[in-house]
Amino acid sequence: MRKKHISMALGIVLTASFFSGCSGKLTDPRHPLSLTVWHYYNGSQQEAFQGLVEEFNNTVGKDMGIHVQCMSKGSVSELEQAVQDSLEGKVGADEVPDMFSAYADTAYLIEQQGKLANISDYVTEKELAEYVDSYIREGYIAEDGGLRIFPVAKSTEVLMINQTDWQTFADETGASIDGFSTLEGIVDLAEEYYNWTDALTPDIEGDGKALYGRDSMANYFVIGMRQQGTEIFQVEDGKVTVNDDKEKIRRLWDNYYVPYIKGYFASYGSFRSDDVKTGDLLAYTGSTASAMYFPEEIETSGGSVPITYSVMSAPILEGGDSFAIQQGAGIVVTKSEKAREYASVEFLKWMTQAGPNIRFGCEAGYLPVKKDAVTREKLDDVIQDNQVQVSDKIYACLSNVLDNTEKMELYACQSFGGASEARKILEYSLSDKAAEDREQVLKALESGSSLEEACQPFLTDDTFDVWYETFDHRLKEAVQ
DSSP: OHHHHHHHHHHTHHHHHHHHHOHHHHOBTTBOEEEEEEEOOOHHHHHHHHHHHHHHHHTHHHHHTEEEEEEEOSSHHHHHHHHHHHHHTOTTOOOOOSEEEEOHHHHHHHHHTTOBOOGGGGOOHHHHTTBOHHHHHTTOOSTTOOOOEEOOOBBOEEEEEEHHHHHHHHHHHOOOGGGGGBHHHHHHHHHHHHHHHHHTSTTSTTOOOOOEEESOHHHHHHHHHHHTTOOSEEEETTEEEEOOOHHHHHHHHHTTHHHHHTTSBOOOSSSHHHHHHTTSOSEEEEEGGGGGGSOSEEEETTEEEEOOEEEEEOOBOTTOOOEEEOBOOEEEEBSOOHHHHHHHHHHHHHHTSHHHHHHHHHHHTOBOOBGGGOSHHHHHHHHHHHTOOOOHHHHHHHHHHHHTTTTOEEEOOOOOTTHHHHHHHHHHHHHHHHHHHHHHHHHHHHTTOOHHHHHGGGSSHHHHHHHHHHHHHHHHHHHO
């Protein structure tokens, strides 16, 4: 597929060179083009993005005759709805923006409507080679092989730990933090932590605490299968095959469902950082962009207690291949006049230069997208040269990932019809099952059963088989 994309890119080099070389004809500083870009950033991320847009308008944009206006449309789902309403021309909808943030699944659906510009018409092969290969590959969602999604900011997953309470546990038990490097290691640590916290109140049986949780279950399946050598969704010539090998899915079941119903893993709030804040979890796997939400203190019955943190690479399956999830929306350009498409891409090129890109990432917890920017040294240089104020937590996450880029390979599923529905199945099928069965375990514990007795009905092969058959059927139905 990559060879096909490179071949097609070669075919449009002359066209791209033409557009890149005649900016005076397509944009005119005396008559600036006004462009709009919609996004879903809020808070400090929105402020950072707005600041860069203003910088572009006052410098390169001013010289080229390009002026960009940005607008937050709220959440990702609200943005997607606003875009669709505009494209359909619904009453009261805003005009279609020139650019908007989009995840690959959403971009794929809009591309099927023929509404996205071919970004390949405005970039050369040399320019594309400057970007991280996997980020560019994710943007090839069109049948003509052209680029439709421009990578602006990416993220991956990391493990974040309440180091203060972890240290207390480790000092008491001799537990090693190295156990967090694999899923199986975390399960073992979580069992030990549960038993240790349970023993703190010997008069109350079965009140141990959970150690770990994770934010995205869809990522758990996608990357868990990839670490086992399988793409759960394999796309070839526009057709998708579901590879949910039962034995490999069982391994994921054993490393999430089983410790969850036993109380070793948990999920309570909207995000696992919420659960760390309430003291219900000690560690979680989540996006680098979630670092800013990791609490600086936990809430207890006696008040708030300050904590420190540690950042580690996201755990992998023991003996598995070193893959980490690749995530984060890109920006697409809507199909319009050539001048507007060209101007939009020029803005995106500027946004992804190392300086602006890293400055934005330092605010938002995102990774830079160009090869020359994905090093700790470049991160430090930009921070120092631009006197960037970056939080310690975000810096710790970004530097951890950048320091380990040679040890891991980022992976993202290719887009396909039905991808959104299939991802929802991955997100909720196992997590809902685990939460429901955990409630039954808790009821049994309240009735006087031991933890082993309460869990036993759910630890059978039949329990897994019944769940798996439904899971497999729903996944294959979603992609048909």
